[in-house]
Amino acid sequence: MNPMLVPGLLLAGLLTVEGLLKPNFSPENHEAVSQAQAGKGRTTAQELAKRNTDFGLKLFKKLSFNSPDNNILFSPGSISMAFAMLCLGAQDSTLAETKEAFNFRNIPKKDLHEGFHYLIHRLNQANQDSKMRLGNASFINQKLKPQKNFLTDVKNLYKADTVPTNFQNSENAQNRSMTMSA
Structure with a gap:
């Protein structure tokens, strides 16, 4: 290049x-x-x-x-x-x-x-x-419980959806990611 x-x-x-x-x-x-x-x-x-x-x-x-x-x-x-x-x-x-x-x-x-x-x-x-629009998402381990103010701030400030994800199941995590980008 x-x-x-x-x-x-x-x-x-x-x-x-x-x-x-x-x-x-x-x-x-x-x-x-x-x-x-x-x-x-x-x-x-x-x-x-x-x-x-x-x-x-x-x-x-x-x-x-x-x-x-x-x-x-x-x-x-x-x-x-x-x-x-x-x-x-x-x-x-x-x-x-x-x-x-x-x-x-x-x-x-x-x-x-x-x-x-x-x-x-x-x-x-x-x-x-x-x-085209800029979008964000936050994939969080489904076993974690993020604080409410974090979820609110991520949504309001960054327009990010929070997606509980099972990272132990890589196919599931990949599918969740692909669904968000579609």
């Missing part, structure tokens, strides 16, 4: 996201959000986009170093968003290490989630005619 192609694609993605993050946001058809909250979400989303690009470039360098002759396809935004969802339930050293790994440090927990919430809303709102 051409080594300049991926940074170019990442830059194109960042510019697209930057365009979505301009102040013309209107919270219509959105949960009741004050202009101040929308502004804070937009500001944090802009910072997250920059940090996510940095994360994506670093990950690409590592992956391409290990497999220089292979094509590499991944979504830094999806990876970051998944770990941000995990931050909702993380505490202490787990929270600190996750924030460090994904360059979320110095972003207050509340701002982190509001930034991703804003970004999800803007990406899904960008083109009303588009058939």
